[in-house]
Amino acid sequence: xxxxxxxxxxxxxxxxxxxxxxxxxxxxxxxxxxxxxxxxxxxxxxxxxxxxxxxxxxxxxxxxxxxxxxxxxxxxxxxxxxxxxxxxxxxxxxxxxxxxxxxxxxxxxxxxxxxxxxxxxxxxxxxxxxxxxxxxxxxxxxxxxxxxxxxxxxxxxxxxxxxxxxxxxxxxxxxxxxxxxxxxxxxxxxxxxxxxxxxxxxxxxxxxxxxxxxxxxxxxxxxxxxxxxxxxxxxxxxxxxxxxxxxxxxxxxxxx
Numbered sequence: 001x002x003x004x005x006x007x008x009x010x011x012x013x014x015x016x017x018x019x020x021x022x023x024x025x026x027x028x029x030x031x032x033x034x035x036x037x038x039x040x041x042x043x044x045x046x047x048x049x050x051x052x053x054x055x056x057x058x059x060x061x062x063x064x065x066x067x068x069x070x071x072x073x074x075x076x077x078x079x080x081x082x083x084x085x086x087x088x089x090x091x092x093x094x095x096x097x098x099x100x101x102x103x104x105x106x107x108x109x110x111x112x113x114x115x116x117x118x119x120x121x122x123x124x125x126x127x128x129x130x131x132x133x134x135x136x137x138x139x140x141x142x143x144x145x146x147x148x149x150x151x152x153x154x155x156x157x158x159x160x161x162x163x164x165x166x167x168x169x170x171x172x173x174x175x176x177x178x179x180x181x182x183x184x185x186x187x188x189x190x191x192x193x194x195x196x197x198x199x200x201x202x203x204x205x206x207x208x209x210x211x212x213x214x215x216x217x218x219x220x221x222x223x224x225x226x227x228x229x230x231x232x233x234x235x236x237x238x239x240x241x242x243x244x245x246x247x248x249x250x251x252x253x254x255x256x
Contacts, residue, residue, distance in 0.1 A: 013059040018044055018108045026104065042236075043105040050231050050238045051181065066110030068180040071225065073218065074187035074197050075115030075164060076100035102183055103156045111181075115154035116169075118199070130220055154222055160219060163187070164199060164214050169221040182222045183233045186216045202243055219246065 019040050022028070028036045048054040053064035076098045103115040115121075136143040159169040187197045204211040223230050226241040238250040 003228075013057075014062050015044060015058070015060045018060070018062075018105065021103075021106050022104050026099070036099075036101065039097075040105050043102040044109060044238050046233065046253055047102075047106060047109070047111075047181070047183070050233055050250070057071065060109070062110050065106070068106075069178060070106050070110045070111045070113045070180045070181045070183060071174070072103050072106075072115045072180065073184040073222075074200075075103050075117050075121070075158070077117040077119040079232065100158075102185070103158075104153070105122075105154035105243070107152040114159060115122075115156060116159050116161050116163065118160070118162045118164075123160065139233050163218060164203065166217050169225060174221075174225045175225050177227050179225050179230060180227055181231045181233060182226060184218075185233075187233050188218055222246070 019037075022040050028040065044060060045054065047070075048060040048065065051064055051068065053061045055061055100115050100117075100121055103113050107113045118165065129248060133143040140199055159173060163169075200211070200214070203214065223241060223244065223246055227239060230241045232239040232241070232246055236252040237248060238253070239246040239248045242249075
């Protein structure tokens with residue numbers, strides 16, 4: 001997998017354009033942000049390998065990603081860091097890592113993306129614009145130096161759901177056979193380095209039977225919402241919908 005410094009030394013490829021667009025838009029620049037840079041690179045390369053959009057040159061064929069309907073389960077919610085009661089510096093680091101990097105990356109590559117999580121995502125705060133301050137003043141509010149949160153973001157949709165609850169992926173919002181790809185990392189069945197989602201990690205430890213029930217329910221809903229032949233990318237492994245089953249076709253393709 002290429003890092004951002006490596007990308008800066010290659011030709012003006014589609015891969016480089018997408019990754020630098022996401023990193024530039026969301027404040028991922030210096031060497032201290034390398035972990036987040038890698039999340040963006042990995043997201044695009046793993047997706048492109050799964051859908052056959054990876055080129056031998058190392059570039060990405062965006063025509064094969066453009067228009068794909070993609071669903072990201074447990075896409076990222078930085079409020080978990082705040083709720084965990086960690087100190088400010090660690091909270092900031094955790095929050096950046098929990099931002100919806102896959103949703104941003106797949107959207108920048110041209111996919112039609114929907115992210116799902118229990119809490120609304122929160123992003124690095126931005127200063128209110130002059131216009132926003134005037135609107136608040138007209139309402140009788142005192143904006144001062146107030147900060148705003150950056151959601152919603154253009155390019156992808158967010159749906160708030162508690163994925164531990166059966167029926168969270170309801171038919172009306174998530175129709176049967178409507179997605180080309182379902183993506184989920186560090187949420188269920190996580191064997192990669194890194195922590196599971198805090199809520200699922202506690203459930204796995206204290207009530208393994210309920211955890212298995214939740215996992216089975218989520219997998220059943222994934223199977224339902226996928227199109228025939230659709231892909232389930234779970235922790236960077238790939239399964240394909242074949243009839244009424246999810247058949248693994250590739251173990252983790254994450255190489256760093």
